[in-house]
Amino acid sequence: MxxxxxxxxxxxxxxxxxxxxxxxxxxxxxxxxxxxxxxxxxxxxxxxxxxxxxxxxxxxxxxxxxxxxxxxxIVENQVYAIVYDGDSDDMAERYMIGNMEEQIEGADVITSTSPLGAALNGSSAGDLITYDAPNGSMTVKVLSVDSV
Missing domain, CATH: 1.10.287.180 (Transcription elongation factor, GreA/GreB, N-terminal domain)
Structure with missing residues (x-):
């Protein structure tokens, strides 16, 4: 197992x-x-x-x-810097897709099965991604993807 x-x-x-x-x-x-x-x-x-x-x-x-x-x-995690549609780049949020036991300074951890995590998984800097969130459809722009 x-x-x-x-x-x-x-x-x-x-x-x-x-x-x-x-x-x-x-x-x-x-x-x-x-x-x-x-x-x-x-x-x-x-x-x-x-x-x-x-x-x-x-x-x-x-x-x-x-x-x-x-x-x-053992995996190499990715940290995604994103902004929501209509927000400026200085309002970027950072998310790491991984196990909830992960901890990284300056980034929130989300799972790959969450709506945002599933949408971000495999994306690249510059991508515009639309996903279904609990409160409706959301669009985010991926500013950067960094390995940690």
Whole structure:
């Protein structure tokens, strides 16, 4: 089973988070649960229930990370600078099409299945693209496409 499509930097960040959660994170939550148990009656122990909730959320994130980093496909992401029809070039917005786990300074991440992401995917600088957005048809001009 192949994992997610990720940039090298995102993969490294997610691997570090996975390592942190499966070592330090689990130890800290186990300590919180143990301290809360020592307070007595577990039925009405808010600290115990909060620690168990935290443990559940953390284990869910660990499972999500396991999927993402298991045999990932390393990709080179594209950042698209675009302007909406009628806007000037100094109003450009930057979008990277990729996994929502990606992070890049100065650009919003959108998926390839979103209306704008699907429309931009494979476009080049200078292209005019019209796509169906939730609030109607939109047209954008691609100012530049940069690999990151």
């Amino acid at each position: 192949a994992g997610a499509k990720l940039s090298k930097s995102a993969l490294e960040r997610l691997q570090a988070e996975f390592h942190d959660l499966t070592t330090r994170g689990r130890i800290e939550v186990a300590d919180k649960i143990e301290r809360a148990r020592e307070e007595g009656d577990l039925k009405e122990n808010a600290g115990y229930h909060a620690a168990k909730d935290e443990q559940g959320h953390m284990e869910g994130r660990i499972r999500q990370l396991e999927y993402l980093i298991d045999e990932p496909e």
